[in-house]
Amino acid sequence: MRPEPARDPARRAARLLWQALRPEARNVWICLAWLLTAGALDTLGPALGKAFIDRYLVPRDPALGTMVGLVVGVFVSGCAATWLRHFQLVRLGGLAMRSVARIRDTVHHHVLRLPMAYFDSASTGALVSRVTNDTEAVRLLYVQVLFVMLDCLVMVSVLLVTMALLDWRLMLIAATLVPAVLIVVAVYRRLSAPAVARSRELRGQLNAHVAESIGGMAVLQATGASARYAARYAALNEAHWRARVAELRANAWLLRPALDLLGVAMLIGIIMAFGLRAPQGTLEVGVLYAFVSYIGRVTEPLIQLTTQFSQLQQSVVAAARVSALLDEPRAPQPAGLARITAGAIRFSDLSFCYTPGNLVLQAIRLDIAPGEFLGIVGPTGSGKSTLLALLLRLYPVSPGTLSIDGHPVHDIDEETFRTAVALVPQDPFLLAGTVRENIAMGRPLSAETLEAAARAAGAHDFIATLPNGYDTPLGEGGSRLATGEKQLIAIARALAGDPRILLLDEATAHIDTATEQQVLQSLAALRGRLTIVSVAHRLATVRDAHRIAVVNHGRIVELGSHDALMENESGLYRRMVELQRLSGLDTG
Ligand code: ATP
Ligand code: MG
Numbered sequence: 251m252r253p254e255p256a257r258d259p260a261r262r263a264a265r266l267l268w269q270a271l272r273p274e275a276r277n278v279w280i281c282l283a284w285l286l287t288a289g290a291l292d293t294l295g296p297a298l299g300k301a302f303i304d305r306y307l308v309p310r311d312p313a314l315g316t317m318v319g320l321v322v323g324v325f326v327s328g329c330a331a332t333w334l335r336h337f338q339l340v341r342l343g344g345l346a347m348r349s350v351a352r353i354r355d356t357v358h359h360h361v362l363r364l365p366m367a368y369f370d371s372a373s374t375g376a377l378v379s380r381v382t383n384d385t386e387a388v389r390l391l392y393v394q395v396l397f398v399m400l401d402c403l404v405m406v407s408v409l410l411v412t413m414a415l416l417d418w419r420l421m422l423i424a425a426t427l428v429p430a431v432l433i434v435v436a437v438y439r440r441l442s443a444p445a446v447a448r449s450r451e452l453r454g455q456l457n458a459h460v461a462e463s464i465g466g467m468a469v470l471q472a473t474g475a476s477a478r479y480a481a482r483y484a485a486l487n488e489a490h491w492r493a494r495v496a497e498l499r500a501n502a503w504l505l506r507p508a509l510d511l512l513g514v515a516m517l518i519g520i521i522m523a524f525g526l527r528a529p530q531g532t533l534e535v536g537v538l539y540a541f542v543s544y545i546g547r548v549t550e551p552l553i554q555l556t557t558q559f560s561q562l563q564q565s566v567v568a569a570a571r572v573s574a575l576l577d578e579p580r581a582p583q584p585a586g587l588a589r590i591t592a593g594a595i596r597f598s599d600l601s602f603c604y605t606p607g608n609l610v611l612q613a614i615r616l617d618i619a620p621g622e623f624l625g626i627v628g629p630t631g632s633g634k635s636t637l638l639a640l641l642l643r644l645y646p647v648s649p650g651t652l653s654i655d656g657h658p659v660h661d662i663d664e665e666t667f668r669t670a671v672a673l674v675p676q677d678p679f680l681l682a683g684t685v686r687e688n689i690a691m692g693r694p695l696s697a698e699t700l701e702a703a704a705r706a707a708g709a710h711d712f713i714a715t716l717p718n719g720y721d722t723p724l725g726e727g728g729s730r731l732a733t734g735e736k737q738l739i740a741i742a743r744a745l746a747g748d749p750r751i752l753l754l755d756e757a758t759a760h761i762d763t764a765t766e767q768q769v770l771q772s773l774a775a776l777r778g779r780l781t782i783v784s785v786a787h788r789l790a791t792v793r794d795a796h797r798i799a800v801v802n803h804g805r806i807v808e809l810g811s812h813d814a815l816m817e818n819e820s821g822l823y824r825r826m827v828e829l830q831r832l833s834g835l836d837t838g
Contacts, residue, residue: 586661600650625792680728
């Protein structure tokens with residue numbers, strides 16, 4: 251994953267929240283209005299209580315009717331405030347969930363459109379956690395920012411106003427609570443931030459560790475590395491536990507106790523001020539009662555807010571990360587409208603590197619005619635798969651051009667491009683779906699087309715033996731199938747779209763000789779009807795190609811038919827063929 255941009259996470263988080271909220275801004279305003287009402291109702295209780303004390307209790311003036319009225323008023327306003335608040339919490343919860351669902355969709359959508367180069371350096375675990383965990387943390391942020399903070403702000407401001415109306419000097423004493431809380435939070439943040447960051451980092455490592463060990467379970471068990479892995483995990487786990495304990499210590503000292511202490515200090519201050527002024531007869535007992543209950547109400551939401559502060563901090567960081575991911579530029583969507591009709595390919599002086607300065611392909615010049623079957627051979631790491639990746643438009647090409655039917659590849663309409671160019675990759679990738687879904691890949695293809703493609707790929711026979719035929723679920727990554735079978739399905743998938751250009755990367759590497767013959771026959775049947783570019787290690791599979799390009803260190807060093815290349819006695823191709831003959835690999 252790239253380093254986090256240095257921009258302020260809080261600002262990023264706020265921007266993300268606002269973007270996701272915008273469609274529901276009205277709901278937020280309504281919520282705010284109701285919260286204000288709830289706040290006002292909340293302050294009404296003690297105010298009525300004050301009237302009760304000062305007018306009837308202290309003067310010992312039992313006007314029963316009014317007294318009952320006041321008590322009922324206190325009760326009703328309290329109930330109404332609670333009810334309103336609950337109702338708003340539910341509303342905000344819904345709002346938060348909808349917004350998070352929106353964010354998650356956006357993020358996933360965005361990730362699908364990132365350029366391939368991004369994934370070369372990204373870690374899968376980290377990306378998965380962006381899309382799921384981090385967006386979930388954003389939900390907490392919503393509930394906390396929108397509800398707890400909003401409610402707290404509303405409450406504190408309404409209470410301060412009410413207090414000012416009752417007695418502004420006492421209000422000033424109570425108001426010192428706000429900066430005091432801010433100081434406690436600042437100190438807390440200072441003390442806990444390193445532990446919080448560390449425990450987060452360690453949690454990431456723990457997750458990655460589990461994911462890795464599950465992914466490589468077969469290797470782990472076969473090499474007897476389980477015990478070492480377990481020990482490494484235990485060490486990580488303990489470090490995580492220590493970081494959490496340090497965090498907890500900061501929480502335990504600073505949050506609840508420190509804030510409770512502040513609340514008590516405030517009460518003492520108010521009672522003292524009251525006591526000092528009481529002999530002058532300027533204060534009523536009811537005011538004291540109202541203030542005491544108001545102080546309780548101000549401290550409670552502030553305490554709630556601060557105890558959730560570490561959670562809030564984490565959520566802000568998570569939201570900032572999600573927002574940073576959303577800022578990653580997408581792969582440019584080709585705007586061109588050019589079409590592929592024949593399938594002629596031209597590389598002109600094309601060079602390419604994954605990382606700057608590290609040329610993987612150099613000055614490739616190659617013309618492939620429509621309907622030609624071109625074999626590509628060469629040592630490992632020579633750049634064969636890279637050639638195919640460029641043909642698939644997975645990376646931008648800058649020095650030199652690559653064109654199909656005379657149009658630079660990036661000028662070709664996206665949909666046309668994806669139907670016209672099909673790939674059978676080096677490691678077949680299957681989705682956790684049925685055979686049918688894996689061949690169709692969401693394209694609207696009829697059952698006949700699918701079956702014809704499967705037959706052409708030589709996959710029909712083994713599919714027929716599966717328990718539910720074409721409707722058999724294949725498990726995650728096609729884990730129920732042998733590698734060769736996965737490859738056959740990948741071939742069927744490529745053929746099903748009736749492409750103009752078919753790219754095969756070691757398409758028959760894992761297939762037995764008999765099935766391979768069948769696939770080669772199917773390909774031979776397609777010969778001339780579409781352009782085929784086939785990368786092969788086993789040279790026999792491309793022996794019948796019209797031409798064979800030999801790639802070495804990113805350059806095309808030889809080009810010609812099998813017979814022509816064999817004539818060159820010192821040629822790389824001939825050497826490779828002879829080596830394979832000697833090792834018995836060449837079955838053709
Ligand atoms: P093989 O026969 O083993 O499949 P290949 O000819 O297909 O090899 P490529 O996969 O094209 O080789 O790789 C060519 C070079 O580019 C290699 O040196 C490889 O390390 C490098 N390379 C391949 N993919 C990437 C990538 N995504 N990021 C950086 N370098 C890469
Ligand atoms: Mg390769």
